[in-house]
Amino acid sequence: MMETGQADIRQSDAILVPVDFTDVSEYAIDHAMALAKIFEYRIYLLHVISKRQKGTDKEKAAEERLIRTSSELIKEGKVRVTHMVRDGNVFKTINSMADKIRASFIVMGVHGRKGIQHLTRTYPYKVACRASVPVLVVKDKHDHVGFQNIVVPVDFSRRSIQKITQAIRFAKVFAARVRVFGFLSSENKAKIINKEALLKSVNDIFQEKDVPVTTDLVVDPGSAWPDALLTFANSVNADLIMIVAEWGGRIQDIFSSNHTERILDKSDIPILTIMPCAEDLESEATTSKRLLVTPFIDPFGLIVKPGNM
Structure with missing residues (x-):
């Protein structure tokens, strides 16, 4: 039950x-x-x-x-x-x-x-x-029921943040905390300020939806982002990393084939890839001049459709 x-x-x-x-x-x-x-x-x-x-x-x-x-x-x-x-x-x-x-x-x-x-x-x-x-x-047996600490990486594109914001509703059913992960390989202060502001906006959305969330920006010119992601996930004892995938077999832009395979290969933490549903991508393509948050194929039925939020 x-x-x-x-x-x-x-x-x-x-x-x-x-x-x-x-x-x-x-x-x-x-x-x-x-x-x-x-x-x-x-x-x-x-x-x-x-x-x-x-x-x-x-x-x-x-x-x-x-x-x-x-x-x-x-x-x-x-x-x-x-x-x-x-x-x-x-x-x-x-x-x-x-x-x-x-x-x-x-x-x-x-x-x-x-x-x-x-x-x-x-x-x-x-x-x-x-x-x-x-x-x-x-890659291993589960040591508890469900997931309590989920890491969601974002690439700071508007579309990525919108979709990942909806994807993290997956965490609600497990009463999980979401750790939104951002990465910069540049120490440029203007870029850092910009990305921190974007993460703050994501954090505010989660709080409005009563989703426990923290946001972290990792700045490390010496690291590739997949390695930085896995280091971060391990440091916060994550029990799930959630990756947003594109319909038609194309992983979200941030996840090149080498990066995605590297994460799947090196991570001992379970990885969940989520696909958006085709009808919502079609709706997104025909929608102009208004915010559209793309839903996903949602195994737990947690995602709220645009207009119902």
């Missing part, structure tokens, strides 16, 4: 968990179980095999392992579990199955540059930037 939220926060009730029977996929299952118990979601376990393995003993063995795993989860956690074995390209199959079951999340376990067994190191990035639903990337 959901206890941490007050409103009906459900958009759909499916969590997709890619499983390859390694430790890191067990970590993903662990996180998915915690979320499923809170929100009464159904977990879908997906194992992907190659086309040449279809109809072989390997497919049969995978099916049997998934049946055992599903039974254990149902017995242990009293959650609903479905399992699937599909053949094809791994990350394309994951994303297509997420669309087919209308998943609220993909919860994915990875292990640094080594990646999931038989997958390349770009695997989490490929899934995250091409998925049409939020992707939670984890």
